[in-house]
Amino acid sequence: MFRSYLRLILFTFGLLVGVQVPGFIDDYAKRVEAHRLEAEQGLKGFRATAKRFFKGDLDALVAHYRVSDDPVMRNDAQSVSSLVSRAQLLEREWRAMQGPWYLRAWHVVLGADPELRKETLAAYNYQVLLAPGAIAWGLGAGLLLAWLVESQFVLLGWAISGGRSRKVQERHWR
Structure with missing residues (x-):
């Protein structure tokens, strides 16, 4: 007995x-999308400058900033480079979360960005769907x-x- x-x-x-698994996966996907949109918004002005002067190549813009005679531009090169790297990471995460359910689950368990997964877990509200x-x-x-x-x-x-x-x-x- x-x-x-x-x-x-x-x-x-x-x-x-x-x-809890589908809810957590959904929350992770929403968090990735929100961060991705925010990163794109932060790069909007830099993208316009890159489009105007470097045929849209953000890496060329960063390289130009790095070799500039202006110390402010050289200093900002690292900030812009970080923004570009973050936007690329978030774009990869977003694409990974567009596949079928089993690939999304696999990605969240093994391939997800640890920082985003930790952030999602900290904000996750347990629910019975x-x-x-x-x-x-x-x-x-x-x-x-x-x-x-x-x-x-x-x-x-x-x-x-x-x-x-x-x-x-x-x-x-x-």
């Missing part, structure tokens, strides 16, 4: 954790967690009993 309740608790816990994707993630996580934990207990019991089942042990004691 205790084992049945333990299975239910594990399944419920896995279900509740699993339904009743969307089909969230339900599927929840059921999958619940079943997987219950199966993994029960398998560990079965293997532990098998290792403790020396690989023999209870029926075999009872037969030898008769």
Whole structure:
């Protein structure tokens, strides 16, 4: 009886954790898009200058700033270069979040920018979504967690009993 309740608790816990996955992925994608739009807004003036004088090449604009005789321009070269690098990173992240659900999930787990993932986690509000994707993630996580934990207990019991089942042990004691 205790084992049945333990299975239910594990399944419920896995279900509740699993339904968080689509919400977190969605929050990460929204955060990336917001940062990307903000970075593009910050580069708007520099893009116009690059378009006017360097055929739209921001790297050429930065190179021009770096070799300028004006110390202010040389100093600003690093700031503009940082803005360009940040915008490129956010564009890559945004593109990664445009694929199918399994690639987005894979990216958030293994390929996401650690700073953005940490920021998203800090601002994430736990929620129970009743969307089909969230339900599927929840059921999958619940079943997987219950199966993994029960398998560990079965293997532990098998290792403790020396690989023999209870029926075999009872037969030898008769």
